[in-house]
Amino acid sequence: MKKNNELNELFxxxxxxxxxxxxxxxxxxxxxKLKNENINLLEIGIADGKSLLAWSDYFKNGKxxxxxxxxxxxxxxxxxxxxxxxxxxxxxxxxxxxxxxKKYEKFDIIIDDGSHFPKDVIKSxxxxxxxxxxxxxxxxxxxxxxxxxxFKGNPFNLKYANTHMNFFKNLTDSLNYQExxxxxxxxxxxxxxxxxxxxxxxxxxxxxxxNDKPSNLVLNNSYENKRYDEKVKRxxxxxxxxxxxxxxxxxxxxxxxxxxxxxxIVLFRF
Ligand SMILES: C[S@@+](CC[C@H](N)C(=O)[O-])C[C@H]1O[C@@H](n2cnc3c(N)ncnc32)[C@H](O)[C@@H]1O
Numbered sequence: 463m464k465k466n467n468e469l470n471e472l473f474x475x476x477x478x479x480x481x482x483x484x485x486x487x488x489x490x491x492x493x494x495k496l497k498n499e500n501i502n503l504l505e506i507g508i509a510d511g512k513s514l515l516a517w518s519d520y521f522k523n524g525k526x527x528x529x530x531x532x533x534x535x536x537x538x539x540x541x542x543x544x545x546x547x548x549x550x551x552x553x554x555x556x557x558x559x560x561x562x563x564k565k566y567e568k569f570d571i572i573i574d575d576g577s578h579f580p581k582d583v584i585k586s587x588x589x590x591x592x593x594x595x596x597x598x599x600x601x602x603x604x605x606x607x608x609x610x611x612x613f614k615g616n617p618f619n620l621k622y623a624n625t626h627m628n629f630f631k632n633l634t635d636s637l638n639y640q641e642x643x644x645x646x647x648x649x650x651x652x653x654x655x656x657x658x659x660x661x662x663x664x665x666x667x668x669x670x671x672x673n674d675k676p677s678n679l680v681l682n683n684s685y686e687n688k689r690y691d692e693k694v695k696r697x698x699x700x701x702x703x704x705x706x707x708x709x710x711x712x713x714x715x716x717x718x719x720x721x722x723x724x725x726x727i728v729l730f731r732f
């Protein structure tokens with residue numbers, strides 16, 4: 463990861479705890495190329511406005527929008543930056559978030575440094591993802607709360623808890639949805655819309671983008687169909703491969719599907 467002095471210096475200058483947490487290098491590796499662009503950056507969680515000031519200096523041509531549940535007025539603190547705009551509201555409030563989307567339409571960068579409660583983090587992501595531009599970046603900070611029951615996380619059941627870490631871990635399947643060899647697979651909301659999910663210590667970065675590269679192993683979520691097409695194309699022996707892939711292998715997949723379906727119901731019941 464690239465080391466950056468400029469962003470580090472700004473984080474130090476404005477005393478945002480993003481510096482102590484060591485987030486500057488992570489941010490810089492993603493945002494360096496956007497420095498002079500006319501971007502919209504939305505940060506959830508303002509506190510004293512320290513990070514907004516750093517973003518305001520870094521993205522001189524950008525619009526920096528901050529939201530917080532508390533009423534915050536930077537002018538009252540003697541801070542006057544023309545490219546910072548502040549709104550008061552809860553990050554999990556659909557009406558409030560929709561009003562922001564209506565006003566700003568699209569964001570290039572969204573940062574969640576708000577409540578850090580799993581429910582809020584997941585809800586904000588679900589509400590805001592559609593407003594992220596193509597190739598836009600969504601940062602989630604301080605994901606350690608996922609592992610802490612005092613923040614409504616769950617340190618006792620790491621794999622199955624309803625935490626934001628698990629939400630984003632599960633989202634990685636959307637990166638490879640084309641590879642899922644289950645003909646009964648139903649396309650999920652984020653499939654084909656995410657090109658990268660990166661996990662760092664206490665930070666997650668999601669990059670939006672078109673991800674519709676076909677699989678080289680399955681066709682329309684079916685391994686049998688892909689193999690049948692390839693074999694027939696190569697040898698022309700339709701009946702032989704029809705029996706093998708379209709009947710025998712399909713039946714085998716159906717049995718496994720049913721077995722897993724029943725297993726899921728039984729495990730759910732107990
Ligand atoms: C960690 S501080 C933000 C620090 C700031 N981003 C920085 O780096 O300097 C978290 C902020 O989130 C706000 N907050 C907490 N819960 C929230 C919620 N549900 N919706 C919006 N803001 C919330 C708090 O009021 C607090 O100001």
